[in-house]
Amino acid sequence: MARKYSKHGPREDLWRDDDDNRDEAPPPPDCWLCERPCGETVIWHHPVPKSRGGRDTVPMHPICQNMLITTFTNSELQRYGLDASLLRIEPRVEKFIAWVAGKDPEFNAPLGKKKQR
Template sequence: MDTETEICPLCERPLGRRRERHHLVPRLKGGRETVTIHPICHRKIHALFSEAELARSYASIAALRVHPEIVRFTDWLAGKPADFHAATRTARTRRR
């Protein structure tokens, strides 16, 4: 598929040259299914959620997309170029 037509399922912007695979259920928790997303989106997911939280409550794009912090992030990211990247702040404390 052409890079112009592939869409990041998290932020719904076109994918650029830089891409990463996100395991919907972390590999440490037995996950195998992956989705292709922007590196900035991938880093935001892992900055917000522990592996256990991803496996338990956020094992789908639909579940991730309705979390208030992800909504705020995707609203901020809207309209930015496909290969846009910025440093991702990590959570000060994350539950395991």
């Protein structure tokens, strides 16, 4: 039968924190689309939609994800794949990134409804 506690020292040693930086939170990841640091709210977005076989996720601001969803169809997003640089040269995305660049990471605004094609 396995031991519950170490036989080489007091039990308190098992629960001791050697990590002095435990109170410091890691820095937020950068947004995949606009490349600004994310705030407290991070959306893990599938650049290639799950319905099209996408498995990878990337961190994004909620407003950036909303812009992608309302601007592009699933088949367009599948064509762009994981390459955000291709999306950034798209005129609609370029204009959005220029607009959102000076905003707070927690900024969110309604962007409208998805256009039917």
